[in-house]
Amino acid sequence: MNVLLIGSGGREHALAWKIASSPKLTTLYAAPGNPGIADHAELVDLTVTDHAAVISFCRDKAVELVVVGPEAPLVDGLSDALREAGIKVFGPSKAAAQLEGSKGFTKDLCARFDIPTAAYGRFDNAADARAYIESKGAPIVVKADGLAAGKGVTVAMTTQEALDAVDACFDGSFGAAGAELVVEEYLEGEEVSFFCLCDGSAALAFGAAQDHKRVGDGDTGPNTGGMGAYSPAPAFTDAVEKEVMRDIIAPTLRGMREIGMPFSGVLFAGLMLTKDGPKLIEYNVRFGDPECQVLMMRLQSDLLALLDAAAQGRLPDQTPEWSEDTALTVVMAAEGYPGKPRTGTVIKGVETAAGEGAKVFHAGTVLKDGALLANGGRVLNVTGKAPTVGEAQAKAYQAVDRINWPEGFCRRDIGWRAV
Numbered sequence: 001m002n003v004l005l006i007g008s009g010g011r012e013h014a015l016a017w018k019i020a021s022s023p024k025l026t027t028l029y030a031a032p033g034n035p036g037i038a039d040h041a042e043l044v045d046l047t048v049t050d051h052a053a054v055i056s057f058c059r060d061k062a063v064e065l066v067v068v069g070p071e072a073p074l075v076d077g078l079s080d081a082l083r084e085a086g087i088k089v090f091g092p093s094k095a096a097a098q099l100e101g102s103k104g105f106t107k108d109l110c111a112r113f114d115i116p117t118a119a120y121g122r123f124d125n126a127a128d129a130r131a132y133i134e135s136k137g138a139p140i141v142v143k144a145d146g147l148a149a150g151k152g153v154t155v156a157m158t159t160q161e162a163l164d165a166v167d168a169c170f171d172g173s174f175g176a177a178g179a180e181l182v183v184e185e186y187l188e189g190e191e192v193s194f195f196c197l198c199d200g201s202a203a204l205a206f207g208a209a210q211d212h213k214r215v216g217d218g219d220t221g222p223n224t225g226g227m228g229a230y231s232p233a234p235a236f237t238d239a240v241e242k243e244v245m246r247d248i249i250a251p252t253l254r255g256m257r258e259i260g261m262p263f264s265g266v267l268f269a270g271l272m273l274t275k276d277g278p279k280l281i282e283y284n285v286r287f288g289d290p291e292c293q294v295l296m297m298r299l300q301s302d303l304l305a306l307l308d309a310a311a312q313g314r315l316p317d318q319t320p321e322w323s324e325d326t327a328l329t330v331v332m333a334a335e336g337y338p339g340k341p342r343t344g345t346v347i348k349g350v351e352t353a354a355g356e357g358a359k360v361f362h363a364g365t366v367l368k369d370g371a372l373l374a375n376g377g378r379v380l381n382v383t384g385k386a387p388t389v390g391e392a393q394a395k396a397y398q399a400v401d402r403i404n405w406p407e408g409f410c411r412r413d414i415g416w417r418a419v
Contacts, residue, residue: 007069010363036362146177228414
């Protein structure tokens, strides 16, 4: 089977690495890919927003399945264009991708289908949002409605911080994503990322992880797209998983079918395990990053076979097979992140960093004149796998310390809760 993978980040490197091991695979193409993905796929210079060009490429190369990594092409309707052209695709329709593309859409779906989530209000102007916040007080959560690359959420511990977040949204800090916003009740508990493969009607549990959103050690500083993750998540027991599948995932799939937007692809539920049970924080419609990296390190089943089955609307009943080991990934980021990162700096030692039980996924790198350079905010995902969280953490940081990149930084406490 010829496969085209869309994307260029650490998530896509992990997917490429796993897809490449499938006996079903003939050739893997990646657009645009990155230097790490190039070890597993033939890189293609395609403009992903040019749907006709993607379709033309798929026809020229007899691509049977397209796997869409990031959220933006899904929200842009790439899956719809491919399906209309008769090409199988793993990823939801533009309509179904609203589960990530609009936080207000998801909150309204939860209200309609009785899915446990935080109490909320939706606003398209600052005055009403500010009045709502003044009436509720802090702590409270302010979210830009649209896609903001993981940076549109403010967990405000003071009322003033929440009011400032409202002003930032409506002043254009998040572009079109901030034209509307959602203000939510602050939930307390342990946060977990849970993944399901979906085929439009059925959902298959696909593992859980915990990530670290704050930029600094001890969960301090601003939120980021994620500074590290580990899987499995000790707090996410079999009993909790059953409860989430019954009370959150099943009614979501049922509701999406009922409103004419059946969901096919990967459903990523950001959950808070509260004293009143699991509650949905938000949905994403793609694999998490960096959660995908730790899931792929643990997955023992054929990923390509599962993605293909989901795309065809015939997911198997059996649960995927997982290693009992823990996988833990540390994000190495460029100086300045999550603000303006310093790019173009030279990275050495990546090849020697990986070893037994350790792998380095490229997230924001580029090759220039034979040198590996930083080309983004989150640049490398250094991943360890071992029988315990502590051992996986040690393996990951041993690999981090073999990388020579003075302009890079990372948190030194990934996995601290579980350790």
